[in-house]
Amino acid sequence: MACDNRRMPVPLKNDTFLRACLRQSTDYTPLWLMRQAGRYLPEYRATRAKAGSFMGLATNTDYATEVTLQPLERYPLDAAILFSDILTVPDAMGLGLTFAQGEGPKFAQVVRDEAAVAKLAVPDMDRLRYVFDAVTSIRRALDGRVPLIGFSGSPWTLACYMVEGGGSDDYRQVKTLAYSRPDLMHRILAVNADAVAAYLNAQIDAGAQAVMIFDSWGGVLADGAFQQFSLDYTRRVLAGVKKEHEGVRIPRIVFTKGGGLWLEEMAGLDCDALGVDWTVNLGRARALVGHSKALQGNLDPNVLFAGPAQIEAEVRRTLESFGRPHAGAGTGPTHVFNLGHGISQHTPPESVTALVEAVHSHSRRLRA
Amino acid sequence: MACDNRRMPVPLKNDTFLRACLRQSTDYTPLWLMRQAGRYLPEYRATRAKAGSFMGLATNTDYATEVTLQPLERYPLDAAILFSDILTVPDAMGLGLTFAQGEGPKFAQVVRDEAAVAKLAVPDMDRLRYVFDAVTSIRRALDGRVPLIGFSGSPWTLACYMVEGGGSDDYRQVKTLAYSRPDLMHRILAVNADAVAAYLNAQIDAGAQAVMIFDSWGGVLADGAFQQFSLDYTRRVLAGVKKEHEGVRIPRIVFTKGGGLWLEEMAGLDCDALGVDWTVNLGRARALVGHSKALQGNLDPNVLFAGPAQIEAEVRRTLESFGRPHAGAGTGPTHVFNLGHGISQHTPPESVTALVEAVHSHSRRLRA
Numbered sequence: 234m235a236c237d238n239r240r241m242p243v244p245l246k247n248d249t250f251l252r253a254c255l256r257q258s259t260d261y262t263p264l265w266l267m268r269q270a271g272r273y274l275p276e277y278r279a280t281r282a283k284a285g286s287f288m289g290l291a292t293n294t295d296y297a298t299e300v301t302l303q304p305l306e307r308y309p310l311d312a313a314i315l316f317s318d319i320l321t322v323p324d325a326m327g328l329g330l331t332f333a334q335g336e337g338p339k340f341a342q343v344v345r346d347e348a349a350v351a352k353l354a355v356p357d358m359d360r361l362r363y364v365f366d367a368v369t370s371i372r373r374a375l376d377g378r379v380p381l382i383g384f385s386g387s388p389w390t391l392a393c394y395m396v397e398g399g400g401s402d403d404y405r406q407v408k409t410l411a412y413s414r415p416d417l418m419h420r421i422l423a424v425n426a427d428a429v430a431a432y433l434n435a436q437i438d439a440g441a442q443a444v445m446i447f448d449s450w451g452g453v454l455a456d457g458a459f460q461q462f463s464l465d466y467t468r469r470v471l472a473g474v475k476k477e478h479e480g481v482r483i484p485r486i487v488f489t490k491g492g493g494l495w496l497e498e499m500a501g502l503d504c505d506a507l508g509v510d511w512t513v514n515l516g517r518a519r520a521l522v523g524h525s526k527a528l529q530g531n532l533d534p535n536v537l538f539a540g541p542a543q544i545e546a547e548v549r550r551t552l553e554s555f556g557r558p559h560a561g562a563g564t565g566p567t568h569v570f571n572l573g574h575g576i577s578q579h580t581p582p583e584s585v586t587a588l589v590e591a592v593h594s595h596s597r598r599l600r601a
Numbered sequence: 602m603a604c605d606n607r608r609m610p611v612p613l614k615n616d617t618f619l620r621a622c623l624r625q626s627t628d629y630t631p632l633w634l635m636r637q638a639g640r641y642l643p644e645y646r647a648t649r650a651k652a653g654s655f656m657g658l659a660t661n662t663d664y665a666t667e668v669t670l671q672p673l674e675r676y677p678l679d680a681a682i683l684f685s686d687i688l689t690v691p692d693a694m695g696l697g698l699t700f701a702q703g704e705g706p707k708f709a710q711v712v713r714d715e716a717a718v719a720k721l722a723v724p725d726m727d728r729l730r731y732v733f734d735a736v737t738s739i740r741r742a743l744d745g746r747v748p749l750i751g752f753s754g755s756p757w758t759l760a761c762y763m764v765e766g767g768g769s770d771d772y773r774q775v776k777t778l779a780y781s782r783p784d785l786m787h788r789i790l791a792v793n794a795d796a797v798a799a800y801l802n803a804q805i806d807a808g809a810q811a812v813m814i815f816d817s818w819g820g821v822l823a824d825g826a827f828q829q830f831s832l833d834y835t836r837r838v839l840a841g842v843k844k845e846h847e848g849v850r851i852p853r854i855v856f857t858k859g860g861g862l863w864l865e866e867m868a869g870l871d872c873d874a875l876g877v878d879w880t881v882n883l884g885r886a887r888a889l890v891g892h893s894k895a896l897q898g899n900l901d902p903n904v905l906f907a908g909p910a911q912i913e914a915e916v917r918r919t920l921e922s923f924g925r926p927h928a929g930a931g932t933g934p935t936h937v938f939n940l941g942h943g944i945s946q947h948t949p950p951e952s953v954t955a956l957v958e959a960v961h962s963h964s965r966r967l968r969a
Contacts, residue, residue, distance in 0.1 A: 408903035455879035455901040493862045511823035533823040535776035543780050
């Protein structure tokens with residue numbers, strides 16, 4: 234029966250990641266990598282070639298399952314993350330998402346005026362069925378090896394692409410709208426927030442064991458504008474996303490790239506963990522937010538272009554900047570190792586071997 | 602006689618900018634704009650068309666003088682900044698700087714291996730004579746209206762372009778070198794630092810009344826790497842740059858874009874003012890560094906795409922986030938208004954009119 238694994242969950246063989254997200258002690262520091270199922274893996278490129286396009290890959294349950302599991306076959310990572318894109322929600326709103334070869338995402342429709350904003354609505358979640366089917370299929374394929382993370386872009390990050398129509402290096406269109414017509418921007422963000430909450434809840438219902446909000450472009454906002462256009466709507470998403478499913482806690486992670494200056498304010502979010510990029514000092518971040526949140530991050534992905542000795546040294550430095558994590562019963566400061574951004578497509582796969590080995594072995598020593 | 606104005610300086614009619622840099626009281630908050638002589642001005646585009654290319658413009662004394670003064674004809678700005686590029690120093694090292702139409706800077710030679718690094722040396726300052734001639738000519742043309750700011754890229758920012766060969770969105774090459782061959786990176790940075798110090802001193806000798814180090818890409822570095830590869834070499838530049846010229850103080854400004862997380866460490870630099878981008882809260886920054894440095898910044902350039910009422914509101918918010926500046930004798934916290942990055946080429950010139958008027962009038966009211 235297709236969906237039965239939701240009713241008869243397989244016990245997790247490795248719950249290190251979930252425990253660390255919930256600030257419980259673990260024997261070592263768990264790790265996973267943003268974009269761990271991606272172009273740096275030859276097996277990913279082979280599946281992608283079969284699928285024909287990025288969206289062809291993401292919308293096909295079998296392919297999405299296959300690529301999600303690929304990095305776990307190579308490396309003893311502590312979590313899987315759904316293979317999908319942060320922009321599926323605006324695509325489901327009818328904006329027409331495509332990925333041209335070698336370029337970033339593009340939307341067929343841009344949202345820049347009153348008429349376009351008026352048309353926006355929380356999409357029927359049935360239009361995202363392919364995502365929930367992938368979650369259920371991946372969960373079954375994982376068979377309890379490691380937990381599965383679901384995700385979405387943040388309301389602000391979705392808005393950046395919806396208004397710009399694609400990537401940007403100055404965010405001129407979206408900021409022009411925010412500064413000149415804040416009423417329209419707030420309307421976009423409210424729709425996005427409600428859509429993202431419904432979307433994450435449906436991923437949880439389908440089997441996601443943790444969820445992460447990628448506020449990839451929160452860091453481009455000015456102080457003041459960040460709180461108003463990004464943080465407030467991340468808060469609105471969190472207010473709508475379930476904290477547990479069938480009696481099991483579902484950790485909620487928020488990652489604002491470039492958000493290091495606002496960590497004290499982010500510490501007030503009702504989530505379990507905060508992702509931080511490489512500009513942040515983990516020790517300082519722990520002092521600011523450590524008593525309320527786990528921290529996730531934050532190696533510069535470019536470290537993976539150096540040799541194994543340098544990778545090991547940088548891993549050690551990162552683990553030590555966080556310091557000794559919580560040990561024993563109850564909760565306390567914990568660290569989930571990750572990169573500070575998605576892994577580069579140019580990364581040599583053997584660098585990841587060195588990284589995973591260094592994180593696991595050195596973090597055990599750190600606890601000894 | 603061509604260079605006599607260095608020996609017989611015209612008294613400044615408006616020294617508000619210099620006073621604020623030195624933490625002395627002023628009647629209002631002075632302002633200038635990064636890239637104020639630039640493509641958003643039709644008169645700039647006309648001169649640029651005559652010059653044929655960006656470097657044709659920058660290397661011609663008359664054109665460089667003309668475009669430097671253009672924004673001052675339109676707006677009552679409180680400082681002029683030399684029209685030039687942050688990359689003139691590596692060009693003088695023989696790397697071959699060009700600007701293709703609509704693209705960023707490109708170097709003919711990249712510096713990525715031992716052999717290329719070994720060839721680097723502080724260039725003969727005679728190869729930068731066109732810059733010093735422009736400084737002297739602009740100073741004469743200004744005739745004491747406002748002070749003239751000289752500048753250079755920081756050692757790390759120069760290294761980014763020298764290693765990448767141009768702009769980058771991931772800084773993969775320069776970071777790969779930094780992580781895998783720190784010895785080579787330190788050698789590049791040491792040469793750059795000594796070259797930048799000599800270059801700024803020569804600008805001061807030619808007539809620059811303040812100097813600014815643009816660490817445009819310091820913010821892409823990881824915590825730890827920033828201190829090692831950017832901050833240490835900015836410190837080395839400052840150690841080599843004169844603090845006064847013919848008995849007159851020469852304020853030294855350091856701007857690390859994306860450097861807000863390291864302000865406490867930057868407060869230890871031997872300079873007079875720190876530039877900050879729009880992600881920084883000026884009140885918080887003042888609390889961290891206010892007793893040792895003036896602050897310069899930090900409006901998001903995209904505010905200038907909104908209408909005059911919104912521009913005025915954002916200006917007021919920015920001035921008020923800094924708070925009341927020092928008044929009376931002696932020194933204390935001061936603010937130089939600026940954008941948090943260069944003005945966009947798409948900016949409507951009338952937005953700058955609204956900006957300047959709002960800064961001058963509201964900052965007077967703030968002192969009342």
